Amino acid sequence: MISVRGLRKHYKVHKRPPGLKAALRSLVHRSYTTVKAVDGISFDIRPGERVGFLGPNGAGKTTTLKVLSGLLHPSDGEVTVDGHVPRLREEAFLKKIMLVMGQKQQLLWDLPPAETFELNRAIYDVPAIQYKQTLDELVALLDIGDLITKPTRQLSLGERMKCELAAALIHRPRVLFLDEPTIGLDVSMQATMRTFIKEYNEKYGATLILTSHYMDDVAALCPRVIVIDKGLLSYDGSLDALVQRVRPEKRVVLRLAEEVDAARLAPLGKVVTHEAGTAVLQVRQEAVNATISRALAGLPVTDLTVENAPLEEVMSELFAENKARREAAAEDASRESVTA
Amino acid sequence: MSFRNTLRAMPTLLKVGFAEAVAYRAEMFIWVLSTTMPLVNMVLWMAVARDAPVGRFGQEDFVGYFLATFAVRQLTSSWAAWLINWEVRQGTLSMRLLRPISPLWAYAAENVAGFPMRLIVAVPVMVLSVVLVGSRAVPQHAWQWAFFVVAVLGGWAISFLANVAIGALSFFWGSSQKVMEVWLVLYFVCSGYMYPVELLPPALRTLIDWLPFRYQIGLPVEVMTGAHGWREVLWLLGAQWAWVAVMGTLAVFVWKQGVRRFAAFGG
Numbered sequence: 001m002i003s004v005r006g007l008r009k010h011y012k013v014h015k016r017p018p019g020l021k022a023a024l025r026s027l028v029h030r031s032y033t034t035v036k037a038v039d040g041i042s043f044d045i046r047p048g049e050r051v052g053f054l055g056p057n058g059a060g061k062t063t064t065l066k067v068l069s070g071l072l073h074p075s076d077g078e079v080t081v082d083g084h085v086p087r088l089r090e091e092a093f094l095k096k097i098m099l100v101m102g103q104k105q106q107l108l109w110d111l112p113p114a115e116t117f118e119l120n121r122a123i124y125d126v127p128a129i130q131y132k133q134t135l136d137e138l139v140a141l142l143d144i145g146d147l148i149t150k151p152t153r154q155l156s157l158g159e160r161m162k163c164e165l166a167a168a169l170i171h172r173p174r175v176l177f178l179d180e181p182t183i184g185l186d187v188s189m190q191a192t193m194r195t196f197i198k199e200y201n202e203k204y205g206a207t208l209i210l211t212s213h214y215m216d217d218v219a220a221l222c223p224r225v226i227v228i229d230k231g232l233l234s235y236d237g238s239l240d241a242l243v244q245r246v247r248p249e250k251r252v253v254l255r256l257a258e259e260v261d262a263a264r265l266a267p268l269g270k271v272v273t274h275e276a277g278t279a280v281l282q283v284r285q286e287a288v289n290a291t292i293s294r295a296l297a298g299l300p301v302t303d304l305t306v307e308n309a310p311l312e313e314v315m316s317e318l319f320a321e322n323k324a325r326r327e328a329a330a331e332d333a334s335r336e337s338v339t340a
Numbered sequence: 341m342s343f344r345n346t347l348r349a350m351p352t353l354l355k356v357g358f359a360e361a362v363a364y365r366a367e368m369f370i371w372v373l374s375t376t377m378p379l380v381n382m383v384l385w386m387a388v389a390r391d392a393p394v395g396r397f398g399q400e401d402f403v404g405y406f407l408a409t410f411a412v413r414q415l416t417s418s419w420a421a422w423l424i425n426w427e428v429r430q431g432t433l434s435m436r437l438l439r440p441i442s443p444l445w446a447y448a449a450e451n452v453a454g455f456p457m458r459l460i461v462a463v464p465v466m467v468l469s470v471v472l473v474g475s476r477a478v479p480q481h482a483w484q485w486a487f488f489v490v491a492v493l494g495g496w497a498i499s500f501l502a503n504v505a506i507g508a509l510s511f512f513w514g515s516s517q518k519v520m521e522v523w524l525v526l527y528f529v530c531s532g533y534m535y536p537v538e539l540l541p542p543a544l545r546t547l548i549d550w551l552p553f554r555y556q557i558g559l560p561v562e563v564m565t566g567a568h569g570w571r572e573v574l575w576l577l578g579a580q581w582a583w584v585a586v587m588g589t590l591a592v593f594v595w596k597q598g599v600r601r602f603a604a605f606g607g
Contacts, residue, residue, distance in 0.1 A: 070437070071437055105435070108356065110364065121352070122348070123353075123439050123440060123441050
């Protein structure tokens with residue numbers, strides 16, 4: 001469905017230090033720097049897959065989505081989406097895809113969302129019967145019946161985002177790019193959006209690429225993740241395998257009937273937190289069973305769970321690893337150039 | 341989007357555009373107030389013509405000319421350059437580019453959809469002109485009305501396409517609003533908006549005939565007030581629509597080149 005080979009997107013950016021002197025100098029002499037937003041990534045995505053794009057801010061995730069949706073022309077590389085070259089922005093291609101950006105909206109600000117739905121029906125040439133059926137479905141699933149006749153500007157962020165998603169799906173896109181779709185939403189609204197997105201993917205077999213800083217979104221929706229850092233692909237595989245690779249240790253969470261001394265916890269594993277009747281221990285995977293037995297035998301345990309490390313921690317560790325690797329490579333390169 | 345599909349979507353684009361124009365009605369009426377310069381010019385030129393006509397223009401002729409200018413400005417204006425500048429800088433153009441219809445059609449539909457609201461202002465002004473000047477303030481014959489409609493459409497098309505061409509420069513320069521301001525100054529000076537271009541010396545008049553500005557507003561006003569015979573009108577309309585073709589080619593070229601450079605900032 002999606003094929004990306006050696007994708008590069010470089011920007012030439014005007015750069016100047018702050019201050020009046022620098023501002024005056026920039027009148028006659030401008031210095032530019034090249035930003036490598038994406039620097040040679042390759043991957044394939046099968047029809048119907050749900051893939052999470054992860055990376056720190058400025059990693060190149062959104063740039064990649066914008067290239068895939070035809071908004072940006074790549075500097076180099078080959079990209080195809082369902083047989084189309086996105087940058088050509090053919091009508092057939094645009095009718096198959098949609099990019100939903102949590103920080104940009106397509107809803108007409110002063111008109112009710114129903115007007116945007118109607119506009120999209122006309123623009124995407126959706127047959128009247130399919131339009132009615134899709135709209136009824138979206139209204140029911142997203143519970144937006146009362147909202148679509150109110151002016152968009154009077155809706156809350158969460159309400160607007162639900163209507164935004166409905167507007168994006170009126171033409172039933174086969175490929176859905178979601179860039180931070182739950183940004184700024186409360187926990188319950190995030191859960192609603194996740195459930196809906198998953199149902200849409202399962203019902204229509206739509207291919208889905210998601211970027212989100214909320215790891216819960218990724219964990220709930222994406223069996224596969226692609227990690228990009230500084231424009232380079234640093235991981236492509238299952239989420240579980242990523243966690244196993246970066247942080248193979250497990251977390252044993254103990255709820256205790258009474259306070260216990262920290263000294264009694266230390267022999268069981270690395271104490272991550274210990275407060276208000278709860279202790280979290282980090283232990284090697286092969287030591288989990290033994291740790292549990294010793295904890296049950298020696299401590300007043302009322303409840304016990306075994307979990308993976310939080311995804312946020314896994315990602316921070318991965319990004320820190322990548323950074324250290326880059327710095328080491330840069331140091332090697334500079335040492336080699338001095339030797340030469 | 342194919343032309344056939346664009347045509348099919350157009351009624352909905354216009355309907356939604358009209359709903360937006362109604363939503364912004366207060367803003368639109370304030371904009372109308374900002375276009376009252378012809379009324380000021382009318383008073384000034386009436387004072388100039390108090391003792392003797394200026395060229396063929398007596399006081400009454402100036403009333404007819406400037407009321408027509410006011411009405412025609414309502415019907416031929418475009419604001420696409422500001423919108424394009426804003427959307428390119430903010431990156432919100434992305435949402436338009438994702439749709440299978442050229443944003444240029446959407447901008448055009450939004451402009452045209454505002455016409456009914458503008459007619460609410462233009463028609464009473466035309467009626468007032470007839471009351472003050474007599475029936476010669478508006479076209480006398482059916483053919484004149486037909487030519488007037490064509491001239492207004494041509495004037496609007498030049499304005500809109502110039503707006504697109506200048507607005508699309510923001511893809512290259514980050515902002516092109518200053519260029520639009522320069523264009524507007526030339527428009528005010530050369531279009532017949534401040535004074536009838538026929539009052540200018542022959543050399544300047546010839547220069548203005550070769551520029552697009554006169555065809556944006558001066559020509560529709562001249563057709564409305566019956567300044568030319570039908571042969572001359574036909575010739576002038578030919579020149580106007582040649583400018584529409586030139587501006588159309590330029591606008592589409594700059595737009596297409598610009599979209600390739602779109603950086604889709606933000607988000």
